[in-house]
Structures are given as C-alpha cells and as structure tokens.
Amino acid sequence: MHRPDFASNVHYQHVLNAFRGEHYSARDIYNLVLPIFVDTVFMTLVEFCNTGIISSDGPASVGAVNTANAVHWLMFGTFNSIALGTCVLVAQHFGAGHREQIGRVTAAAIHAMLAVTIVYSALVLAFEDRIITFLFGSAEPDVFANIHVFLLGLLVSYPLRGLYNAIAGALRGIGRTRVTLALSVVANGSNMLLNIVFVMWAGMGVAGLAWSVVLSQLVGAVMGVVLLKSYAPQLYLKRAMLLRVDAKRVGNVLSVSLPFILEDLFFNGGKLIIQMFIVPFGTLQLAANGIIGSWCHLIEIVPRTLSTAIVPIAGASMGAGDVKYTRKIMRSFILTGSAVSGVMGLLLAGLFPWAITSFYHADPATYGILWTLMWMNVVAYPLLFSAQSVLPSMLRSAGDGKWTTICSLSSMWIYRIGVGYLVSVVLNYQIVGLWAVWLTEWGVRAFLFYLRYRTGRWTRHQLV
Numbered sequence: 381m382h383r384p385d386f387a388s389n390v391h392y393q394h395v396l397n398a399f400r401g402e403h404y405s406a407r408d409i410y411n412l413v414l415p416i417f418v419d420t421v422f423m424t425l426v427e428f429c430n431t432g433i434i435s436s437d438g439p440a441s442v443g444a445v446n447t448a449n450a451v452h453w454l455m456f457g458t459f460n461s462i463a464l465g466t467c468v469l470v471a472q473h474f475g476a477g478h479r480e481q482i483g484r485v486t487a488a489a490i491h492a493m494l495a496v497t498i499v500y501s502a503l504v505l506a507f508e509d510r511i512i513t514f515l516f517g518s519a520e521p522d523v524f525a526n527i528h529v530f531l532l533g534l535l536v537s538y539p540l541r542g543l544y545n546a547i548a549g550a551l552r553g554i555g556r557t558r559v560t561l562a563l564s565v566v567a568n569g570s571n572m573l574l575n576i577v578f579v580m581w582a583g584m585g586v587a588g589l590a591w592s593v594v595l596s597q598l599v600g601a602v603m604g605v606v607l608l609k610s611y612a613p614q615l616y617l618k619r620a621m622l623l624r625v626d627a628k629r630v631g632n633v634l635s636v637s638l639p640f641i642l643e644d645l646f647f648n649g650g651k652l653i654i655q656m657f658i659v660p661f662g663t664l665q666l667a668a669n670g671i672i673g674s675w676c677h678l679i680e681i682v683p684r685t686l687s688t689a690i691v692p693i694a695g696a697s698m699g700a701g702d703v704k705y706t707r708k709i710m711r712s713f714i715l716t717g718s719a720v721s722g723v724m725g726l727l728l729a730g731l732f733p734w735a736i737t738s739f740y741h742a743d744p745a746t747y748g749i750l751w752t753l754m755w756m757n758v759v760a761y762p763l764l765f766s767a768q769s770v771l772p773s774m775l776r777s778a779g780d781g782k783w784t785t786i787c788s789l790s791s792m793w794i795y796r797i798g799v800g801y802l803v804s805v806v807l808n809y810q811i812v813g814l815w816a817v818w819l820t821e822w823g824v825r826a827f828l829f830y831l832r833y834r835t836g837r838w839t840r841h842q843l844v
Contacts, residue, residue, distance in 0.1 A: 398712040401705035403475075403697065409709070412693065415561030416552075417685040422568035424681055428674050429572050448530040451511075454652050455500050457644025459542045462493050463549030464691060465637025468777050470553025470615075471692040475699025483616035486550040488629035490543065490622065492637075495630075497542035501535045508532070523663060526586040533590025537597035544597075544604030550615055551607070552692050559607055567600030639781025643772075643788045653797055654818070657804055658811060665811045668746040672753040672815075675735060679724045679761045680769075683717035687769035694777040703839045710774045717766030725758035753815050764822035771829035780838035787828040796821040 396406040466489035473481045504511060512527055544567065548560040571592055578588025608617070634641075658669050690713055697706045728735075732754050736742040742750060772784040796817060803813035832838060 398715075399709065401697070401708065402702055403700060404693065404705070404709075409689075409693070412555060412557050413685060413689045415557035415559075416689045417682070418561050419557075419564035420681050420685045420688065422564050422572075424677050424684075426568045426571050426575075427677060429575060448527045448534065451531055451652060452534045454645065455504070455538065456541070458500065458641050459493060459497060459538070459545055461640030461644050462489065462496065462542075462633065462637045463545040464640050464688075464776075465489075465633055466546060466549035467553045467691050468695045468779075469633065469636055470550050471695030471777070472699035474554050475696035479616050482550075482554065483612075483618060483621055484626065484629050485633060486547075486615050486617050487621035488626055488633045489546045489550060491625050492630045492633050493542040493546035494539060497538040501538045505532075505535055508535075523666070529586050530590050533593050537594045540594075540597040540601035544600045547604040547608050551611060553695070554614060555692060555696075556611065556614070557689075557692075559611065563600060563603055563607060566603050567596055570599045571596035636781070639776060639785040643785045646789045646792060654800060654814060657801060657814060661810050664743055664746050665749070667743070668749050668753070669811055671736065671740045671742055671746075672750055672757070674740075675728060675732070675754070676757040676761070678728055679721050679757065680765055682720040682724070683761075683766040683769045686713040686717050686766070687773040689713070690770055690773050691777045694774045698778045698839075706774065706778065710770060713770045714766050717770060718762045721765060722762030725761050729754055729758050749811060752812055756812075756815055756819055760819035760822065764819070764826055767826040768822045768829065771826065771833060775829065775832060775838050778838045780832070783832050783838070784829065787832065788825060791821055791824045791828060795824050 399406045399409045466485060469485045470482050473479075473485065508528070508531065512524070512531070544563055548563055551557075551560050574592030574595055575589060578584045578592050582588060584591070608615075612618075658666055690709065693709055694706045697703075697709070732751070736747060736750055772788065775781075775784045800814050800817040803809050803817050804811070807813065809816070
C-alpha cells in the first residue's frame, strides 16, 4: 500500500516552516501545544458536562450553575492570572539562562497564590449572603438557593485550586507541559467522574456539583505537591525558598501578574454585570444563555489553547531577543485558531439539534433563541475570536501588559457593557441583542491590539 511522503511534500513543509524558528522546531511547538490542548479540552468539558448533567434537574439548576460560574470566573481569573504571570517570569528567566531565579520565582508564586486565594475565599464567605442578594436578588427563589449552594463549594476549593495552578504555571514556564497535562487530567477528570457519581447516580443535584469540585481540587492539590517535589531540581527550587517568604519576590510576581489580574477582574466583572442584565429576562432566557455558552465554548478550545501556549513560547523567545520569531509564531497561531474554530463551529451546528433535545433537555420555547445564537457564534468565532485571544497573550508575554489591559478594559466597559445595556435592556432585544454586542466586541478588541502590535513598542520591554 502506497503511503504519501509528507516529508518531501512542498505544502507540508510550508506548514512546518510556519512554526519553525531558531530556538524552536515544529516538533517542539507540537510537544508544547498538545498537552495544553488536552488540558483546555478537559477544563472545557468539565463546564460543558456540568451544564448537561445538571440540565436534568430543570431550568432553575442550569440557570443557577451558569450564574454562580459568573462569580466564579471573576475570582478564578485572578488565580489564573498569577499562574500566567509566573509562567512569563519563569519562561523569560529560562530563556535568558537565569537558573537560580526560576526557583525563587516558583516559591514566590506559591506564596502569592495561597495568600490571594485564602483572602478571596474568606472575604466572599463572610459576605456571601449579601453578595448574592445584591447581585442576583431578582432571581427566582429556586435559582437563588442553588446559586448559594454551588458558590459555597467553589469558594472552599479555591486555595486547593490555586496551589496546583501556581505549580503548573512554573512548570509550563520551563516547557514541562506534559506534566501539567497529567495534573489537569487528574484534577478535571476526577471532577467529571465525581459529577456523574454525585449528580446522576446519587441524585444530589447542585449540591453534588459542589461536593465534586471540592474533592477534585483536593486531588489536584495533592498531585501538584508531589510533582513540585519531583521537579524541584529542574525548577532550581530549594526547601528553604518555600519556608521563607521573600516579600520582594512575591511583589515581583504580583506586579508582572497585575495586568493579567486587572484585565480578568474587570473583564469577568463585566461578564458578571452582563449576567445581572440577563437574570430579569427570566429563567428560560437564563437557561438558554447557559446552554449556548456551554456549547459554544467547545468552538474556542483551539484558540484558547494557542493563546495559552504562546505565553511560554513568546516569553522565552523575547528573553532570548528573538523578536522575529515571536511575530511569526503569533501569525501562525492566529491563522490556525481561526481555521479550526470555523470547522468546529460548522460541526457543532450539525450536532446542535441533538444537543438541545437530548443533552440539555431545553424547553421548546427556547429553541428559536438557541438557534439564532448558535449561528451568530458560528460566524463570529473564525473571524474574530482567535485574533482577540492570541494577540494580547503575545503582547503580555513580551511585557506589554499595561497597554493590553487598557485596551481590554476600554472595549469591555464602554462597548460590551455600555452598548450591551442599551441594546439588551433599553431597546429590549434581551439575550439576542446582548450576544450580538458580545461577539462584535471581539472585533473591537482585536483591532485595538493590532494597532499596538503595528507600532512595535511592545518589543522594548525588559522583564528580567
């Protein structure tokens, strides 16, 4: 049987050349991206399965989980930002050959993460009733009760989640993405399995989701500590570094993470405000929003993977002074993300009739809204999402966090929230109008980031 000779194929070599550089081969990029891809798949599937599993409990539970997740992402964004800041610093020290500094950054990242997660959880737990009442007081009583239960489980899990995210950020910075993949598979895989046990088999509903998230993050934290001990020599990490809090180094980690943190806080804060817009639209529209968000997150798996993968790649390249390759890999990642999300969107549109009837058990009254939102996403993702995800990640990895934060917050609060309120509430286009504004805001963000990229000023920063 004749097998095609890809190695001598001109088009195949052209594709490989799009990812090659002085310090990276196409195989290196593949080995780095693949674990992050699987990690992203698992994280997306957890949220996807949560919505599908809980849908059998009724629209109130779907709406409650989706609404509580809006609060969750507001806080989780901070933890993820510290992990990204850690990855940037470790990658740049790694690219510059500063070995001892890698260990100091890793220890400081763990200290910073534990402090932030414990403070966040304690504050929200202390004022949980007031916060939920203020944000979602207009929700129906059964939705309100379920929000309280699921949010409590999320808060308890945060220090555990933060610990292994800090460790994963450091490991990604030195290119050990296969290890972080194993960590993600264990933590998120156990979450999905426990969801099946507690919700589908035991019939615990939203309380079952809360228990599964706490126990799965405990498993992830234990495995993270084991990996930290195993890879301490490669991270140049000593026990004394972990036992002594270096306030200056912690401040350095937080300062590099600050643009990520601010953008996530304001970005997810904006999403939370948008969720407040949706709650008065009623339980059916609240459930429809949760369904379409869960389904369409599958389209963005590859672009999100590439936006995460470019951080250590561009960080190490900028640390080594290779600006040309940083530009090249950014373009290749944007084009790849756009192409794959286009194909994925059409595939999911074909499966959507099955999804809304057999997986999400959607109310027939929402079918029209769901199909409208589905086709809006199929068009928007390949055109806009990849660029607005990969470009800012590349800029931040080069140390240009301040500008990306300003751009993101401006488009979020002026366009997404301001115009979104006008269209959805004042003009009464409700959930469809809100999603139309949401999707077009990706184009505004991408355009602002492109303007910054064209200036070349992002190449002048020195983080290490």
